[in-house]
Amino acid sequence: MPPKTPPVDDPFAIPADTLGMDPAEMRRLGHKVVDMVIDRLERRNSEPVLVTGSAPALAEQLGGPLPESPQDPDASLELMAEIAFGHMQHGDHPRYFARVPGPAAFASTLGEWMGTGFNAINASWGGASGPATVETTVCSWVAEMLGLPAHSEGVLLSGGSMANFTGFCVARTEIGAGVAYLTDQTHASLPRNLRQMGLDADEIRILPSDDGLRMCPDSLVAAIEQDIAAGRRPMMVVATAGSTNTGATDPLDAIADICAARGLWLHVDGAYGAPAAITSQGRATLAGLARADSVVLDPHKWFFQPYDMGLCLVTRPGALERCFAMNPEYLRDVQATSGEVNYGNRSLELTRRARAMKLWMSLRTYGAPAFRDAVQRGIELAEFTESHLRSQPDTWDIITPAQLGIVCFALKGADAADHAARAARVTQSGFATLSSTMLKDRSALRLCTINPLTTEGDVTRTLEMLAQG
Amino acid sequence: MPPKTPPVDDPFAIPADTLGMDPAEMRRLGHKVVDMVIDRLERRNSEPVLVTGSAPALAEQLGGPLPESPQDPDASLELMAEIAFGHMQHGDHPRYFARVPGPAAFASTLGEWMGTGFNAINASWGGASGPATVETTVCSWVAEMLGLPAHSEGVLLSGGSMANFTGFCVARTEIGAGVAYLTDQTHASLPRNLRQMGLDADEIRILPSDDGLRMCPDSLVAAIEQDIAAGRRPMMVVATAGSTNTGATDPLDAIADICAARGLWLHVDGAYGAPAAITSQGRATLAGLARADSVVLDPHKWFFQPYDMGLCLVTRPGALERCFAMNPEYLRDVQATSGEVNYGNRSLELTRRARAMKLWMSLRTYGAPAFRDAVQRGIELAEFTESHLRSQPDTWDIITPAQLGIVCFALKGADAADHAARAARVTQSGFATLSSTMLKDRSALRLCTINPLTTEGDVTRTLEMLAQG
Numbered sequence: 007m008p009p010k011t012p013p014v015d016d017p018f019a020i021p022a023d024t025l026g027m028d029p030a031e032m033r034r035l036g037h038k039v040v041d042m043v044i045d046r047l048e049r050r051n052s053e054p055v056l057v058t059g060s061a062p063a064l065a066e067q068l069g070g071p072l073p074e075s076p077q078d079p080d081a082s083l084e085l086m087a088e089i090a091f092g093h094m095q096h097g098d099h100p101r102y103f104a105r106v107p108g109p110a111a112f113a114s115t116l117g118e119w120m121g122t123g124f125n126a127i128n129a130s131w132g133g134a135s136g137p138a139t140v141e142t143t144v145c146s147w148v149a150e151m152l153g154l155p156a157h158s159e160g161v162l163l164s165g166g167s168m169a170n171f172t173g174f175c176v177a178r179t180e181i182g183a184g185v186a187y188l189t190d191q192t193h194a195s196l197p198r199n200l201r202q203m204g205l206d207a208d209e210i211r212i213l214p215s216d217d218g219l220r221m222c223p224d225s226l227v228a229a230i231e232q233d234i235a236a237g238r239r240p241m242m243v244v245a246t247a248g249s250t251n252t253g254a255t256d257p258l259d260a261i262a263d264i265c266a267a268r269g270l271w272l273h274v275d276g277a278y279g280a281p282a283a284i285t286s287q288g289r290a291t292l293a294g295l296a297r298a299d300s301v302v303l304d305p306h307k308w309f310f311q312p313y314d315m316g317l318c319l320v321t322r323p324g325a326l327e328r329c330f331a332m333n334p335e336y337l338r339d340v341q342a343t344s345g346e347v348n349y350g351n352r353s354l355e356l357t358r359r360a361r362a363m364k365l366w367m368s369l370r371t372y373g374a375p376a377f378r379d380a381v382q383r384g385i386e387l388a389e390f391t392e393s394h395l396r397s398q399p400d401t402w403d404i405i406t407p408a409q410l411g412i413v414c415f416a417l418k419g420a421d422a423a424d425h426a427a428r429a430a431r432v433t434q435s436g437f438a439t440l441s442s443t444m445l446k447d448r449s450a451l452r453l454c455t456i457n458p459l460t461t462e463g464d465v466t467r468t469l470e471m472l473a474q475g
Numbered sequence: 476m477p478p479k480t481p482p483v484d485d486p487f488a489i490p491a492d493t494l495g496m497d498p499a500e501m502r503r504l505g506h507k508v509v510d511m512v513i514d515r516l517e518r519r520n521s522e523p524v525l526v527t528g529s530a531p532a533l534a535e536q537l538g539g540p541l542p543e544s545p546q547d548p549d550a551s552l553e554l555m556a557e558i559a560f561g562h563m564q565h566g567d568h569p570r571y572f573a574r575v576p577g578p579a580a581f582a583s584t585l586g587e588w589m590g591t592g593f594n595a596i597n598a599s600w601g602g603a604s605g606p607a608t609v610e611t612t613v614c615s616w617v618a619e620m621l622g623l624p625a626h627s628e629g630v631l632l633s634g635g636s637m638a639n640f641t642g643f644c645v646a647r648t649e650i651g652a653g654v655a656y657l658t659d660q661t662h663a664s665l666p667r668n669l670r671q672m673g674l675d676a677d678e679i680r681i682l683p684s685d686d687g688l689r690m691c692p693d694s695l696v697a698a699i700e701q702d703i704a705a706g707r708r709p710m711m712v713v714a715t716a717g718s719t720n721t722g723a724t725d726p727l728d729a730i731a732d733i734c735a736a737r738g739l740w741l742h743v744d745g746a747y748g749a750p751a752a753i754t755s756q757g758r759a760t761l762a763g764l765a766r767a768d769s770v771v772l773d774p775h776k777w778f779f780q781p782y783d784m785g786l787c788l789v790t791r792p793g794a795l796e797r798c799f800a801m802n803p804e805y806l807r808d809v810q811a812t813s814g815e816v817n818y819g820n821r822s823l824e825l826t827r828r829a830r831a832m833k834l835w836m837s838l839r840t841y842g843a844p845a846f847r848d849a850v851q852r853g854i855e856l857a858e859f860t861e862s863h864l865r866s867q868p869d870t871w872d873i874i875t876p877a878q879l880g881i882v883c884f885a886l887k888g889a890d891a892a893d894h895a896a897r898a899a900r901v902t903q904s905g906f907a908t909l910s911s912t913m914l915k916d917r918s919a920l921r922l923c924t925i926n927p928l929t930t931e932g933d934v935t936r937t938l939e940m941l942a943q944g
Contacts (some may be wrong), residue, residue: 018936020569021928022516024779025580025841025849032581033513039585040505043592047491048498058601061815064608068835072616076842079582083589086609086832091593093605098594100489105602110594111494112501113548116508118591120552123512124560125567125579125781132527133574136562139533140555147541164633165826175671183673194801195825202644202799202823204652204673306826310493312594313828330671332663346530354671356664357634357775359782363555366537370546372494380494459490467487 035079042087047112054436055102059093097313100459101438101468106250106278106304109457110312117367118312126360129350137360138347144365148305149319151284151374153296159326160319161352162361166277166304167195169316170244172330172353173300174199176320177242177271179329180299184241185233187226189215189256191249193275208238219406219445221245221256226264242271247292247301248279251443251452253388253412255279258294266297274298277316279410281308284374285382288410299325308381308411308456311364318353326352380458384411387455391465401473405450414443414450417473422449428472438468504548511556516581523905524571528562566782569928570907570937575719575747575773578926579781586836587781595829598819606829607816613834617774618788620753620843622765628795629788630821631830635746635773636664638785639713641799641822642769643668645789646711646740648798649768653710654702656695658684658725660718662744677707688875688914690714690725695733711740716761716770717748720912720921722857722881724748727763735766743767746785748879750777753843754851757879765790777850777880777925780833787822795821849927853880856924860934870942874919883912883919886942891918897941907937 022029046053067089097108120126121137128137145160163169170193174186186200190212200210211229216222230240243265245256258274265272274280274295280303282288283295295301301319305311320326331351350356369377388408395402395415405414417425425442429451433439441452451472455465491498515522536558566577589595590606597606614629632638639662643655655669659681669679680698685691699709712734714725727743734741743749743764749772751757752764764770770788774780789795800820819825838846857877864871864884874883886894894911898920902908910921920941924934 016520017932018520018930020519022513023581024567024578024926024928025582025837025845027581027840029513029517032516033509035582035585036509036513036588037506039588039592040502040509043589044491044498044502044505046593047501050489051485051487056602059604059608061604061608064604065612065814068605068608069612069615072619073839073842074844076845077839079585079836079840082836082839083585086586086589086836087593090605090609090829090832091589091595093608094595095602096594097596097602098493101487108594108596109493112492112496113494113504115591115594116504116548116552117555119505119508119588120512120555120560122584122587122591122781123508124515124556125565125577125584126560126563127566127577127782133525133564133566135528135530135533136537136559139528139530139537139562140559143534143538146538150541164824164828167823167825171823195823198799198801199823203671304826312591313596314826316826330667332667345534354636354640354664354668355633356636357773357783357785359633360559363559367548367551367555368494370542370551371496371548373542373545375543376494376545457493459493461487463486 038083042083050099053096053099055099056095056433056439057093064089064093100457101464102457103438103440103453103455103468105441106307106454107457108306108313109310109459111310111368111372113371114311114364114368117364121360121363126363128358128360129356130348131346137362138349140366141349141362142347144362144369145319147369148317152280153283153289154301154319155296155321157323158319158321159323160317161326161349163316163318163353163355164314165306165316166193166275166302167199169277169302169318170196170275171199172318173273173302173320174203174242176300176325176329177273180322180325181241181271182239184239185209185211186241187211187213187229187243189213189221191215191219191251191254192244192246193250193277196244196275219249219252219254221261223257223260223264226261230268240268240270242273245272245274247274247276247295248282248410250278251445252406252414253279253409254406255291255410258292262294262297272298274301277302277304278307281381282385282410284378285385287385288381291410305365308384309365309377310368310380315361315365330354383458384456387460387465388413390462391453391455394466394469405445405448411456412452412454414445414452416450425449425451428475431475432468432471435471437471440468507552511552519568522565522568524568525564525902525908526562533558533562569926570933571926572907572909572922572924572937574910575776575923576926577775577782578779578928580779580837580841582840583780583833583837586833590829590832595832597827597829598825599817600815606831607818609835610818610831611816613831613838614788616838617786621749622752622758623770623788624765624790626792627788627790628792629786630795630818632785632787632822632824633783634775634785635662635744635771636668638746638771638787639665639744640668641787642742642771642789643672643711645769645794645798646742649791649794650710650740651708653708654678654680655710656680656682656698656712658682658690660684660688660720660723661713661715662719662746665713665744688718688721688723690730692726692729692733695730699737709737709739711742714741714743716743716745716764717751717879719747720914721875721883722748722878723875724760724879727761731763731766741767743770746771746773747776750850751854751879753847754854756854757850760879774834777853778834778846779837779849784830784834799823852927853925856929856934857882859931860922860924863935863938874914874917880925881921881923883914883921885919894918894920897944900944901937901940904940906940909937
């Protein structure tokens, strides 16, 4: 796109901004945003990892009456950085160990900035053939990295909840309505998805997990047979690859055998853990992943993308469109000829920004090996954490070992309230943040270590602070 | 957030980028993105309004093998701008008259850039009290501008399809499952939403629209009574405020009376047209809007935001959480005390980027009157278009008059194929783009004029080109 100078007397000259901002001012403010973002990234070690504000104070600073006159944009940007973004989790901070970190890499941010700045959309081929090609490209790249079949097709959503919902709808279209099987370690958003799809309570079967907090194949078979005997129709098994609580992975190969024998859809929620399959260690842990009918992962977690980005990959060609196409007759022709995709026909989202640009930009800029190394680093950091905890057996109990970047542990003699209070004190110090959780009625502290910038010193100092209380 | 210099010997110093990009390079590339975006905005008059590419050629340029080594980021940014964004609709171009334009204003882009750069999320109060306060603030500001009740509550989604889906789920939770009433002018994504919610075919009632392409209250009452007589349970009426086809608005007041008398939920899909209610002329057209139980609008259309942004406003306090909360007991307390909102409990989306920042930034920067003037300008441009067409009665027929920024018309003697070919030729010229459509078996051309930068000359030259063929 070489710069072109429009003729000075062009009767069709267009102002740069829709609502009249001066181009020089646009440029100055744009550069300021870039500098504010990079200034912050350069001084994260002086930043509290998580700050929660009080609702009335925040409402006074960020809310107030509808602006009936223009406000100074510099002041607004500074208010946004200091107050809005000063009162949230900084999921990209190396000592953010809570829930699941969001260690976004900068080249992804560049891609998202471009998409927003060019106001790119990816809803229909006719209006978005370029962005659609980018989305198809990144879906293929990720499927290849995970070891999924080459004919896998995908669609990008906001996150795991929406991506799982999308996979569930596809399963119902392909298999027909019926019972879905989950475990008590399945992510909490998944039963909500099933309810909003219209499933009745007796079509949502929550199985107790085994001692390793994984789905038990025998229990699954028993539940399926019980449902068939009761006149219900099994539809889908939802397996987890890297649970949010512990990083545990259900026995995917055994579950795939059960699904294949009975004609059930196998959906794998790998929102957290599926990216581990890009390493050889993770690929072994996730053996059987490639046999799934649908797989969900969140690139804003372990693929180092800024929020938001969930990916639903389906290994049955055409299944996404069979579920969501609004004009399937027309589409069938298009699909048959040349791989043109109307992405508005692959989920409930019709308007969709060009979400793929950031993943494309970052996979190109850093190269795939950088992603593999960074994921491997997260796996090893959790293993380091476990081994450090084991070296202090008078202080710590391991509750669940290092699994795909997560380790759960307990302070000897501490109960849930004590664990929660210690985690809260670390958070309040500003140095780090972590979660406490309940695992089969046992209280635990939990570190999720997928940020490759995290150091061993970050981990040991955090554990020291926890032990001191 | 004053700049702080970390101590040089800080053992907890943090590299600026997760995957190792040098900070000076980050800054250079960030500034380059800003300049590329603003360069493009300054020379839109030399840019084709819509270009569709061929799938194999685009796949060759944008796809290819997984990058196993780092690629030059400057080359990637240029490829993105030239090829990916060079093959799409430019919905922010003043001569983009097709479907619904996306006339994004630059201050919104700044807000979105900040949210992405700070990797902001808005899922839970604990992790996002700042961004959550901004979302609550903009929902209130928009509700006030539209004239909705002050206790209205909202949630931001990707667009109209997801926002309507969210409202539909809330309706079912509040009213109980049953029949939904739409018209043949309802947006095509809405029956898809209802099907994926699990509604049966006989629970989705598509009513024929009247001669003005609006819902007919008498037909609605007849359909409701017929369903009750057949043992079905009416649930919700979906009215349209500004249809995509013609800009027509259903008689909201009459429909609200019918809903109130029978205990039905009134959902208004104003994805396109609801923002017109911020002008006095639009407020009159949309009389009755404030009586809706839920209202959807797309700020990426007539609120001048970049993609994506849909808003679902619900006028029954607590209804969003009653539908979507994963822990309603806990939440009830929080709601009662201080207005803290866990936005992950207001839709199926759990991970959600901080989508509100751009609307906050732009309402502050330009001030609300700039939005009102810009929407009024779009209404008047369609009126100008209609009157210009009427001044050439030998050439043009008006099919539907100017309604909320849309006018539909026909070239005398032309059929659907001729209309489509003429619209395609204008698009291929690069000068402008517009849609053709079918209205009750009558072929029509259609101009949607909501970009306030559009000039009367843009309209008349486009019509001239259409007439010349």
